[in-house]
Amino acid sequence: MSSKKRAIFMDAPSSPKTAQWPRAVGDATGGRLGGGRPNGRRWRAAAPILVTFGIIWLTYLAIVAVVIATDPYDIYRWGSALQSKRSDMPSDRLRAINVAAKKASIDTFLVGGSTTEMYSPNEISAALGGKAIAYNLSYGGPRPMDRDIVLDQLAENSQAKHIIITFDWMYILGSETIRRNFPEFLYDEEITDDIRMVDLTALRRTLRVLLGLANHGPDDGETYTHLVAEQRDDFHQPARMAELDRLVEEFRPVIDAPSGKTCSDFGAVEEQLVPRVHTFSEKGVKIDILMPILSYVKYYHSVSNISPTILDEVLISRKCLVEAIDGLPNVRIFGFDDDPAVAGDLGNFRDPGHIDNPALLKRTLASLSTGEKRLTAANIDEYLRRIRSEVKNYHVRNSYLERTR
Numbered sequence: 001m002s003s004k005k006r007a008i009f010m011d012a013p014s015s016p017k018t019a020q021w022p023r024a025v026g027d028a029t030g031g032r033l034g035g036g037r038p039n040g041r042r043w044r045a046a047a048p049i050l051v052t053f054g055i056i057w058l059t060y061l062a063i064v065a066v067v068i069a070t071d072p073y074d075i076y077r078w079g080s081a082l083q084s085k086r087s088d089m090p091s092d093r094l095r096a097i098n099v100a101a102k103k104a105s106i107d108t109f110l111v112g113g114s115t116t117e118m119y120s121p122n123e124i125s126a127a128l129g130g131k132a133i134a135y136n137l138s139y140g141g142p143r144p145m146d147r148d149i150v151l152d153q154l155a156e157n158s159q160a161k162h163i164i165i166t167f168d169w170m171y172i173l174g175s176e177t178i179r180r181n182f183p184e185f186l187y188d189e190e191i192t193d194d195i196r197m198v199d200l201t202a203l204r205r206t207l208r209v210l211l212g213l214a215n216h217g218p219d220d221g222e223t224y225t226h227l228v229a230e231q232r233d234d235f236h237q238p239a240r241m242a243e244l245d246r247l248v249e250e251f252r253p254v255i256d257a258p259s260g261k262t263c264s265d266f267g268a269v270e271e272q273l274v275p276r277v278h279t280f281s282e283k284g285v286k287i288d289i290l291m292p293i294l295s296y297v298k299y300y301h302s303v304s305n306i307s308p309t310i311l312d313e314v315l316i317s318r319k320c321l322v323e324a325i326d327g328l329p330n331v332r333i334f335g336f337d338d339d340p341a342v343a344g345d346l347g348n349f350r351d352p353g354h355i356d357n358p359a360l361l362k363r364t365l366a367s368l369s370t371g372e373k374r375l376t377a378a379n380i381d382e383y384l385r386r387i388r389s390e391v392k393n394y395h396v397r398n399s400y401l402e403r404t405r
Contacts, residue, residue, distance in 0.1 A: 067198050072205040073186055074099040075194060093117075093139050095183050095201070097150055100135045101157040109158065111150055112138035112166035115292040115354055118228070119365065124164075127365030132162065143170055144268035145178035149187050151276045162286040164368065165273075167321060167333075169294065169306070172313040175267035232350040236400050241346065244297050245396040251303045256392050259309035263320035274324045281328045288368050291318060291335035291375070293360070296344050296394040298352040311391055315384045326377040333375040334367050336360075338386040347400035 068076075073095050093100075100106060110116055110124055117138035124134035137150060147170075154160055170177075178184065185193035234240070263270060280287050299311045307313055318335075325331050337343040342360060350356035367373055375383055 063203065064195060064198050067202050067206050068194065070206045070209050072099075072202060072209050073197060074102050075186060075197075093137055094181075095186060095197070095205075097137060097153045097187070098157060100137060101153050101160075103135075104159050105133050106135045106158070107160060108132040108134040108162040108164070109154060109160050110134065110136045110138055110164045111147070111154070112136075112164070112290070113142045113168045113170070113292070114138070114140035115168070115294075116166055116290070118224070118361070123362075124365065127362065127368065128162075129369055138166070141179050142168060143177045143179045143182075144173055144175050144272055146182040146184070148175075148268075148272045148276070149182075149184065151273075153187060155276070155279060160285055162288070163280060164288045164290065165277075166290050166292050167273075167318065168292055169302075169310070169314050171268045171273065171321075172266060172307065172310070172317050173268060175271055177268075228350060228356070231354070232356055235349065235351050236347075236398065238401065241396055241398055241401065244301070244346075244352070248297060248300045248394060248396060251300045252392070254308065255300060255303065255311055256388060257309050257312065259307075259312040259316065261309075261313055261316055263316070263324075266317045266320055269317055269320050270324070273321065277325050277331060278328065281325075281330050284330065287328075287331045289321070289331075289333045290364065291333070291337060293337045293343055293348075293355045293364065295346055295349050295352050295355075296340075296391045297346065297396060299391050300394075301352045311388065315388060319380055319384060322375055322380045323377050332368075332371075334364075334373050335375050335383055336364060336367070336373050338383050338390070340390050343387075344390060344394060344397060346396065346398040347402070 075098060100109070108124065108128065110119060115138075117136065117140060119136050119138070121134045121136060124136060125132045128134070137154075142150075151163075151165075154163060183197065185196045277287055277289075299314075302310045322333055325333075342348060346352075348355055348357040348360055355361060363372075
């Protein structure tokens with residue numbers, strides 16, 4: 001390095017520009033060594049963001065306070081009472097379990113799945129003789145864990161004299177299986193979970209409660225009716241029947257395959273439903289259990305997406321239930337799907353798993369008064385044998401299309 005360059009290098013630290021470094025560092029670290037103006041500018045720039053965030057947070061806390069104070073789902077002792085008409089069919093029944101259970105005037109509950117959610121309280125009452133004050137707690141896609149939660153809430157909070165339960169196919173699933181989006185947080189013991197109920201649905205319900213209106217929107221029944229009509233129109237098509245016919249022929253060789261399961265494999269039955277039924281029976285509550293009417297094609301339709309041995313599993317689980325609770329006081333079980341004129345005719349359905357014949361729907365509920373098609377330990381084997389035989393030898397039939405061709 002030349003002597004000239006060396007001199008420049010050695011003189012650099014004492015140059016005027018370099019001498020200002022400490023003050024600049026002081027400015028950047030909070031102004032301890034300088035004026036601090038850059039820091040003030042940063043705060044002024046961030047202030048609108050912080051104020052906006054604070055307003056949003058305070059607004060949210062205010063909304064939470066209003067919802068919890070109103071308690072639209074009747075979780076706390078000050079909760080809102082159920083406001084509804086006997087013809088109402090609320091769509092948010094998953095969140096309204098406590099609200100309905102705590103209404104002292106309701107003495108009859110229907111706890112089912114999508115196969116029974118079409119019944120209005122008026123229809124349930126009429127089928128039972130017209131004196132019952134009923135409420136329908138059926139909802140689509142139930143699973144063993146959430147069904148058990150519903151029955152638990154009824155056991156703890158209701159004054160029910162009569163509970164009707166559907167023994168859906170889902171009882172072949174594990175006892176810990178729970179429906180996706182089921183609001184379990186509303187029914188557990190964790191108070192901190194309750195804040196999760198605050199959403200748009202809760203806000204709408206809160207507003208309706210504050211205004212003294214029914215706890216649900218006026219279009220709930222219309223929405224459901226429209227959905228059912230769309231499903232029916234889509235199902236009753238020749239092309240759809242041809243597709244199902246091909247499905248039946250494809251799986252016929254394996255539809256009756258043994259599952260190798262016994263009652264101990266169905267924890268949802270042995271560990272959840274049966275003990276609940278015993279508890280209700282001991283309290284003097286009348287329990288009626290309905291086997292949902294599934295079309296015979298439903299078993300073929302479910303081989304690939306539920307279980308390859310679904311027919312055997314469903315039939316075994318039904319036998320286990322009947323034998324476990326047969327003879328209990330105030331407990332009865334009913335099944336209509338061993339009749340091929342009912343379960344074998346797709347004209348009675350809107351899809352493979354949902355019956356859509358008003359006369360059959362009425363007859364099913366009316367059986368609770370007439371005693372028709374009751375199942376006991378004495379006739380369960382014959383009932384299951386008929387279903388197994390009809391499914392194995394099934395050929396697609398649709399009386400609706402036969403009449404309208």
